[in-house]
Amino acid sequence: MLHYTVVFLVIALVAALLGFTGIAAGASEIAKILFFIFLILFVISLIMGLMRRK
Structure with missing residues (x-):
């Protein structure tokens, strides 16, 4: 998901x-x-990670 976010952010910056x-x-x-x-x-x-620790 982060990969797609970075890709579209780069596309937006170039545009x-x-x-x-x-x-x-x-x-x-x-x-x-x-x-x-x-x-x-x-x-x-x-x-969810914090809830697992308890």
Whole structure:
């Protein structure tokens, strides 16, 4: 999941350097969505890891 987040982030950055067009806006939206999904999964796995220790 992190790999896809990094890939779409790089695509969004390259598109931003070339100018915000329809493709750039789409790529940045995908990067944002994947980042938040990764963040939510990270928090869930962190909580589950803490619950296992108890």
